[in-house]
Amino acid sequence: MTSKQSKSDRLKESQLIRAKSYEGMDTTDVNIDPPPGSVLADPSELEHNNTYSPFPRFYVDKIIVCRNCKKEEVWPAENQKWWYEEAKGNINTKAVLCRACRNKEKARKDKARRIHLEGIAKKKETGTDYMKIDPVRNPLDKLPPILKKDLDRNLCVCNEVLKMDIINAIVNGATTVAEIRKQTYATDGIGCCTQQVERLIECLCSTEKEK
Numbered sequence: 001m002t003s004k005q006s007k008s009d010r011l012k013e014s015q016l017i018r019a020k021s022y023e024g025m026d027t028t029d030v031n032i033d034p035p036p037g038s039v040l041a042d043p044s045e046l047e048h049n050n051t052y053s054p055f056p057r058f059y060v061d062k063i064i065v066c067r068n069c070k071k072e073e074v075w076p077a078e079n080q081k082w083w084y085e086e087a088k089g090n091i092n093t094k095a096v097l098c099r100a101c102r103n104k105e106k107a108r109k110d111k112a113r114r115i116h117l118e119g120i121a122k123k124k125e126t127g128t129d130y131m132k133i134d135p136v137r138n139p140l141d142k143l144p145p146i147l148k149k150d151l152d153r154n155l156c157v158c159n160e161v162l163k164m165d166i167i168n169a170i171v172n173g174a175t176t177v178a179e180i181r182k183q184t185y186a187t188d189g190i191g192c193c194t195q196q197v198e199r200l201i202e203c204l205c206s207t208e209k210e211k
Helices: 003-021 076-086 098-125 163-171 175-185 193-204 204-208
Strands: 062-065 072-075 153-157
Touching: 003 072, 003 204, 098 163, 098 175, 153 163, 153 193, 163 175, 163 193, 175 193
Parallel strands: none
Antiparallel strands: 062 072
């Protein structure tokens, strides 16, 4: 092990120890002073959350256990602030993958999305219908206007799954929430997007269900 690796390992261990010391801390308590290393929250950036619970006054490093590799890792306070306030993640969600597994999953999704889009482009060039469940040229025509919005934004904020990726999965034969979850990981968090996924399935599979 090089001295650089040793220093990095010691730093990670120190971060884990500090994060564990913050476990159980109520970051909404007005009587608690923000500890060293914490990041102040901006309540005005948290108003997208539909909750009566108090918002955190500050963020502290937290311990997460990766869902895939089961490794403990620190979710830094500054990353939490970005997730909740800039990315507008739900205040009740948290990181579920370590950095290494998150990078692997991102690479997998990017590759799957690229292959899927290339397939659609090729089928359009040859005039082949690309819906397996219903031979409609453009599946988006089956959606009401409200569901056509924000196609390039995350519908599942827990696992960062684009709405268009979920639509593509339905178009290619995933007709249940369980199948969508298996293919995209959407709804595999706190489940706040489940109803929207069910609505997309209902609209895109309406012809098949009516038969």
